[in-house]
Amino acid sequence: MNLKSEISLIVSRAIESAVGDGLLADPCETVERKVEYPREQKFGDYAVPFALESAKILRKSPMEIGGVLAKYMEADRKIASVDVVKPGFINIFISREFLFENLIRVIRERESYGRASREWPRKINLEFVSANPTGPLNIVSARAAAVGDTIANMLEFAGDIVDREFYVNDYGNQVLLLGKSVLARIRELRGEKCEFPEEGYHGEYVREIAAHIAEHEAGEMSRIGGEETLVEFVAKKAVEYNVAGQKKDLEGFNVSFKTWFSEKTLHEKGAVTGMLDRMKSSNSVYTSEGKVFFRSTDFNDDKDRVLMRDDGRPTYFLADIAYHQDKIDRGYDLIVDIWGPDHHGHITRLAGAMKAIGFDEKNLKILIAQQVNLMMEGETVKMSKRLGQFSTMRDLLEEIGTDVARYFFVMRSLESHLDFDLTLAKKESSENPVFYLQYAHARICSLFREAEKRGVAYDQERAFREHLDNEESLVLMKHLARFPEEVADAANTFEPHRITTFLMKVAQAFHKFYTEHRIITEDHERTVAYLALSDATRVVMSNGLRLLGVSAPEQM
RNA sequence: GCGCCAGUAGCUCAGUGGAUAGAGCAACGGCCUUCUAAGCCGUGGGUCGCAGGUUCGAUCCCUGCCUGGCGCGCCA
Known part of the structure; x- marks a missing residue:
């Protein structure tokens, strides 16, 4: 359990005891046992607003409530002292003993420090990027890739099981249009006369695909009769080419997916039409002018949406519902989608459809990666x-x-x-915040190289706490102790940017410590203590950077 | 017109129903004979878009408005 949760537990127990001793009315569950970070360090390490928030219900002044609870809380050895101040904040100072024990724990646990385990891990499907296979990935996809992969890393670290998934839209008009465009470019290469399809893909990369297919598939193409079959064949090959390219780009970005889910397979196995039947029995579907509509207006949408066109072709929307049903069938507890800004309008209708087929909507989380x-x-x-x-x-x-x-x-x-x-x-300089983080890590590695060169025997068990009783060391240790809860909070809220903000603070605290204290000196015990603190910092920086998919260099 | 996101320091952005609103960059001034100065310390800089409301207390919640971006296909 992370420190913040433990504090919360200590607060709950204090309330319970106070109620038991008749010093406080029972607030039951009306007021949340929130634990926050105080605005300023001098106020303490954690602040609990419970007294302020429960004053009305308990019919006591916040200061009184705080005074009662403080006595109980101070009994815990993780806590050095509890202050109750002005309007009624309960400010908590963490004990130095605990901080030091935690420091040793960081060094022992190393790569696993900050990792949580759950008794019942959630099985999560995280779908992201899912760009159309009609060309190379763009910048927004890159953002989704970075954010999605980091969220997956965080959730895994926080104890869940996460499968990364990429939905390949290899079906429908877009793909056909791609096929026609590529085929036209192939014919152009061969000097044949042809018309480029209206609204086709004009990008330069289409010529690259054409050249590749012309080179590798010429034999196969010559055996195919009939324009339509040929277009389908070229489209298939072009999609394969693009998907392979996207996969390669993503791997270079440290992102790899467990599943590349083909939309086409859904259609082929009848899942899409099957979903239509299922929807029809849901009461939220009607037919008009030969088209099948989903009454999404029942679910806050501004108009009803077509599931099946009058020519019998299913819409993307219907396929998407079937796709999400497929995820459910695969046994996921939580389905998370990261979509681009152009899809935000689809959230309401998809959530509505899922609800219509009986899926609990709180198990579907759709995040929008805004534009870049x-x-x-x-x-x-x-x-x-x-x-x-x-x-x-x-x-x-x-x-x-x-x-x-x-x-x-x-x-x-x-x-x-x-x-x-x-x-x-x-800029490969200090102005670039990435280097600030990496530099902290490299600096520590350099310290250890230096220590080794000088023959310092580093044994963390001989790191004596009294040498860490200074401002800079204490601040740093507090940050290290926060890492597990920062990861948990970031994972729970799907907010990876919290990790970068946190790592900035750790790096800052370390640089400050480094500047104020000479680490390797003649004083062996102090040297070992400082090395232990540096080592623990290195562990947190490295674990944090790993979550971000950013390397932690040993030298710069 | 409707919807979504945003409006916080010169710029890019964090942040929280409460205690003096923060960081990075930019500007200015200091700090290297000793473990990496890609660092540290300090200074200046803000009516938290505007107006109401809820509250003991709002930058944060609600309503209206203004500004910017995006979306509003029976494309995927």
């Missing part, structure tokens, strides 16, 4: 390949590398529109 603006020298960069400016994820990675890209995508909250400052991202 590339900025350069303070100007918005138009993402246009024709202008010689890059627009793909691959271009971006070639420009700034995986570490910087992942960090920048994750450092802002998901629902914020992200201004991606390329000028800053490209």
Whole structure:
């Protein structure tokens, strides 16, 4: 259990005891046992607003309530002291003994420090990126990839089982149009006359796909008779080519999916039409003008949505419902989708449909990764390949590398529109926040190289606590103790940017400690104590960076 | 017109129903004969978009408005 949860438990027990001793009326469950971080360090390490929030119900002043609870709470050895101040805050100071014990624990647990286990882990399906297989991945996909993978990492670290999934929309008009476009380019390559399809894919990459298919599939193509079959064949090959490219780009970005789920297979095995039948029995479906509608207006949508067109072709929406049913059938407790900003309008209707077929909507979580603006020298960069400016994820990675890209995508909250400052991202200097974190890690590694060179015997069991009784060490130890709860909070709220914010604080606390205290000295006991603190910091930095998918270099 | 996201320091953004609203970058001024100065310390800078409301208390919750972005297909 992490420290914050333990504090919460201590508060609950204090309330229970006070009620038992007749000093407090029973608040039951009316007021949450919240634990917060005080605005300022001098107020303490944790603050509990319970007294303020329960004053009305308990018919006592917040100060009185706080006074009663403080006595009970101080008995816990994790707590050094409890202050009840002004309006009625209960401010808690963590004991140095606990901080020191935790320090040793960090070093012992290393890679697993901060990892939580659950008695009943949730089986979670996290679907993200899911870009159309009609071309290379763009910048928004890159953001979704970074954020999605980090969320998956956090959830796993917090004790859940997470499967990463990519939904491949390899069915329907878009794919057909891609096939036609590629086929046209192939014919062009061969010097044949042909018309380029209206509204086809004009991107330069289509020529690359055409060249690739023309080279590798010429034999197969020549055996195919009939334009339609040929288009289908080319489309299939083009999709394979694009998916392979997307997979490769994502792997270069440290993101790998357990499942690449083909939409086409849903149609082929009849799951889509099967879902239509199921929907029809739900009471929320009606037929009009030969089309089948879902009455999504019953679920807060602004209009009803078509499931089946009058020509008998299912809509994407129907397939999407079937797809989510498939996830349910695969036994997931929680289904999480990360969508692009252009899909936010679909949330209501999908949630409605899921509800209509009897799925508990709290087990479906849809996150929207907001748009990304590339900025350069303070100007918005138009993402246009024709202008010689890059627009793909691959271009971006070639420009700034995986570490910087992942960090920048994750450092802002998901629902914020992200201004991606390329000028800053490209700087390999202190101005770039990624390096600030990595530098802290590298600096510690360097310390240990130096210690080894000087023959210092580092044995954490001989790290004496009295040497860590200074401001900088204490602040640092407190941050280290917070790591498990920061991960848990970030995972529970699906907010990976909390990790970057937290790691900044750890790095800051370490740099400060490093500047104020010389670590390797003639005083062996102190040296070992300082090395232990540095070692523990290294563990937290490394574990945190691992969650972000950012490397923790040993030297810079 | 409707919907979603956002409006906090010069810029990019954190943040919380409560205690003097923070960080990074930018600006300015200090700190390396000793473990990595990709660092540390300090200074300046804010009517938390506007107006109401709920509350003992609102930057945070509610309503209205303004501004910016995106979306509003029987495409996927």
